[in-house]
Structures are given as C-alpha cells and as structure tokens.
Amino acid sequence: MRRRGIAHFTSAGIASRTTQIGARSFEGIRRGLYSTSAQLAELDHNKLVIDRTKAPKPKIPNEQLVFGTQFSDHMLTVEWDKEKGWDKPHIKPYQNLSLDPASSVFHYALECYEGMKAYKDANGKVRLFRPMENMKRFNRSCSRLVLPTIKEEELLECIKELVRIDKDWVPQGKGYSLYLRPCMIATQNFLGVAPTGKALCFVILSPVGPYYRSGTSSLPVRLIADTKFVRAWPGGTGNSKVGGNYGPTVLSQKEAEKMGYNQILWLYGPDHQVTEVGTMNMFVAFQHKNGEKELVTAPATSEGVVLSGITRDSIIQLVKQLPGWRVTERPYTMKEIVDAHDEGRLIEAFGCGTAAVVSPIQAIGYNGKEISFPLGNSGQAGNLTQHLADTLAAIQYGEVPHDWSIVID
Numbered sequence: 221m222r223r224r225g226i227a228h229f230t231s232a233g234i235a236s237r238t239t240q241i242g243a244r245s246f247e248g249i250r251r252g253l254y255s256t257s258a259q260l261a262e263l264d265h266n267k268l269v270i271d272r273t274k275a276p277k278p279k280i281p282n283e284q285l286v287f288g289t290q291f292s293d294h295m296l297t298v299e300w301d302k303e304k305g306w307d308k309p310h311i312k313p314y315q316n317l318s319l320d321p322a323s324s325v326f327h328y329a330l331e332c333y334e335g336m337k338a339y340k341d342a343n344g345k346v347r348l349f350r351p352m353e354n355m356k357r358f359n360r361s362c363s364r365l366v367l368p369t370i371k372e373e374e375l376l377e378c379i380k381e382l383v384r385i386d387k388d389w390v391p392q393g394k395g396y397s398l399y400l401r402p403c404m405i406a407t408q409n410f411l412g413v414a415p416t417g418k419a420l421c422f423v424i425l426s427p428v429g430p431y432y433r434s435g436t437s438s439l440p441v442r443l444i445a446d447t448k449f450v451r452a453w454p455g456g457t458g459n460s461k462v463g464g465n466y467g468p469t470v471l472s473q474k475e476a477e478k479m480g481y482n483q484i485l486w487l488y489g490p491d492h493q494v495t496e497v498g499t500m501n502m503f504v505a506f507q508h509k510n511g512e513k514e515l516v517t518a519p520a521t522s523e524g525v526v527l528s529g530i531t532r533d534s535i536i537q538l539v540k541q542l543p544g545w546r547v548t549e550r551p552y553t554m555k556e557i558v559d560a561h562d563e564g565r566l567i568e569a570f571g572c573g574t575a576a577v578v579s580p581i582q583a584i585g586y587n588g589k590e591i592s593f594p595l596g597n598s599g600q601a602g603n604l605t606q607h608l609a610d611t612l613a614a615i616q617y618g619e620v621p622h623d624w625s626i627v628i629d
C-alpha cells in the first residue's frame with residue numbers, strides 16, 4: 221500500500237506500473253504462491269462447502285470443561301497443492317483425518333498452529349479478540365517452515381462461519397470461551413527433508429474454562445527457572461508457533477512438576493536472561509530505587525527467542541496508558557530479579573497468553589533458592605496483574621467497547 225502511495229508522489233505512469241509489478245511479485249514471494257507456470261487458486265470463503273452434522277453432540281456444562289479435551293460439532297478443512305493452490309474450504313462434522321503415514325508432518329514436524337478464542341458477551345453475541353493478528357502470525361509461522369501461506373482475510377471469514385455454525389458451543393460466563401485451533405500440516409508422502417507439495421489447513425474448536433480456576437485471572441503459579449534445557453535461541457524458531465518448539469518441553473515440564481512447580485521459567489544464555497514462562501510471555505514489575513515503577517518483558521524480535529504474543533502486545537499497549545507505570549521491552553536477567561527480591565523491590569510478576577490470559581506468579585525456584593512475589597490485596601494476584609486481567613476480560617467479553625473485540629454473530 222505504502223509503496224503505491226510513494227509512487228504516486230514521485231512520478232506517474234511508468235513508475236507506478238513498475239511499482240505495481242514490484243509489489244505483486246513481492247506479495248507473491250511473501251505468500252510463496254508463484255510456481256513456474258499456472259496461476260494458483262487463493263482461498264475463497266465464497267466457495268465454502270458446508271456439511272452439517274446429523275448427530276450433534278450434547279453440550280458440556282461449564283463446570284465440566286477441561287482445557288483442550290472436548291471439541292465442538294464441526295471443523296474446517298482446506299487442502300493445498302503446489303500445482304493448484306488452495307482448494308474449496310470445507311466445514312464438516314468433526315472427524316478423524318486420514319493421512320499417508322509418509323506425510324512429512326509425522327517425520328519432520330512440518331506443522332504450525334495458532335491459538336485464539338471466541339467469547340460470548342452478556343447479550344449472547346459472539347466476539348473474537350484481535351483475530352487478524354493471529355492470521356498474520358499463522359502466515360509468518362507457515363513461511364518459516366515453507367508451508368503454504370493463506371489469504372488472511374479469507375481464512376478469517378471461513379473461521380467466523382465455522383464459529384457461527386458452532387456458536388452454541390461458545391460457553392457463556394466470565395472465564396469461559398471457545399478456544400480456536402487453526403493448524404497447518406505438510407501432507408505430502410515423501411521422506412525427504414524438503415518443502416512440501418501438499419498441505420492441509422484445519423481448524424478445530426474446543427470449549428474451555430479458566431486455565432487454573434479463579435475468576436478473571438488464574439490461580440497463582442510456582443515456576444522453576446530451568447538452567448539445563450533451553451526453549452529457544454537466536455536464529456531458531458522460538459518466535460514462530462511451530463509444533464516442533466513444544467514437544468521437547470514436555471520433559472522439562474514433567475521434571476518441574478516432580479519438583480512441585482507448575483511451570484518452567486525459560487532462561488537463555490550464560491547470564492540467565494529471562495525469556496518466557498511455559499507457553500506464555502513473562503512480565504516482571506520492578507520498583508526502582510528512584511521510585512519509578514517499571515513493567516518489563518523480554519523483547520520479541522525476529523532473533524527468535526521470544527514469541528510475539530498478542531496478549532503480550534495488548535498488555536504493553538494497556539500499560540502505556542496507565543499513569544505511574546513505564547512498560548519496557550528489554551533483556552533482563554535472573555540476577556536483576558534476585559537483586560530486586562533481596563532489596564524488597566519486586567512488585568509482582570505474571571505470565572500471559574490466550575489460553576490462561578493472565579497468570580499470576582507466586583514464586584520462582586532458582587539455583588536452590590525460592591524467590592517469592594507479592595500477591596496484592598486479593599492474595600491471588602498482584603494489583604497490576606489483577607487490573608490487567610480485569611481490563612482484558614472486560615474488553616474480550618464486550619463490557620467495555622474496544623476495537624480489539626470483533627462481534628461476529
């Protein structure tokens with residue numbers, strides 16, 4: 221868009237034509253869609269084929285919802301082939317996939333995904349939270365694995381239609397939502413490590429309750445700072461939501477639980493930089509000696525150590541508006557946390573992500589020492605943590621009008 225604008229100012233005719241060709245091929249490369257000859261089909265939500273289930277499943281009462289274990293009646297699937305592009309999108313009854321065992325997703329983790337939620341407001345309207353950000357990140361993850369990318373607005377239209385069809389599966393009530401899981405997998409049956417010629421994009425829906433139950437914010441968690449395993453490193457894939465990042469963390473998570481902790485605090489480098497917590501972004505609030513209050517989170521750069529969370533970005537934007545606080549994206553280390561703890565300058569800390577939204581941190585185990593964090597007036601979450609959890613929930617459930625919350629039905 222901007223390129224075309226500049227062309228208008230510089231000169232007419234030829235210049236703007238060149239720019240357009242430039243823009244087109246750039247777009248093509250970005251989308252990975254140019255093959256040698258044929259014009260590849262883009263995803264088109266107008267071509268949606270809808271097959272409704274003849275056997276709807278019984279809905280699950282809120283108190284019986286267990287994160288990521290129950291699924292709605294329908295799913296979305298779209299197939300991609302490198303000769304033809306995107307096929308017609310299909311909404312159909314939730315069902316097994318049938319794949320060749322040689323499909324490269326099974327061998328080389330050519331898979332990436334997204335996590336987003338649909339919320340039901342007090343008027344029964346269904347809302348999504350900043351969904352285009354998920355679409356953009358999905359394409360960035362796909363590009364990292366040379367999986368096909370997909371037209372963001374079109375995929376979002378298909379997802380909206382899927383959620384409308386399953387809107388009775390969006391649970392009502394604060395803390396309850398329908399978790400949406402878009403996923404892209406390589407389905408070519410080929411044992412070589414190479415770009416896939418076939419892929420499947422699918423979206424499944426799972427009704428969920430609070431991650432750890434306690435109103436709008438979750439119950440406080442205890443973390444173990446992992447000085448043995450590393451989640452992500454510069455030049456790696458930590459800033460993409462690729463499945464291969466998560467499988468190897470199961471071992472550390474199991475060891476953490478054996479030691480009586482809920483989650484891993486991921487560190488990086490010999491100076492033990494703090495990066496993320498479990499599958500969430502991490503924030504720490506410091507009281508500085510000059511009286512300033514600073515909320516810090518590690519930078520989510522293209523370097524690849526920290527995933528660029530949408531909840532993280534929303535919190536940064538919210539805290540920028542909060543009087544009395546400075547919010548900073550900068551590297552910080554365990555030493556800074558230990559020093560602040562010893563000097564009584566730790567205000568609070570929390571993790572954040574779509575699943576748990578905001579997760580207060582009670583303590584960090586580090587090098588045999590226990591660093592505890594104040595938990596505010598409620599005794600469940602720091603005051604800033606609680607304020608952010610409440611503010612985000614008010615936006616997500618449509619109690620406070622905000623352009624982050626999109627009504628879809």
Ligand SMILES: *Cc1c(COP(=O)(O)O)cnc(C)c1O
Pocket residue numbers: 335461496498499500501527528529530531532572573574575
């Ligand atoms: C998904 C994810 C997050 C949170 O991102 P949101 O967009 O806020 O859900 C943070 N860290 C990791 C490693 C993640 O996979």
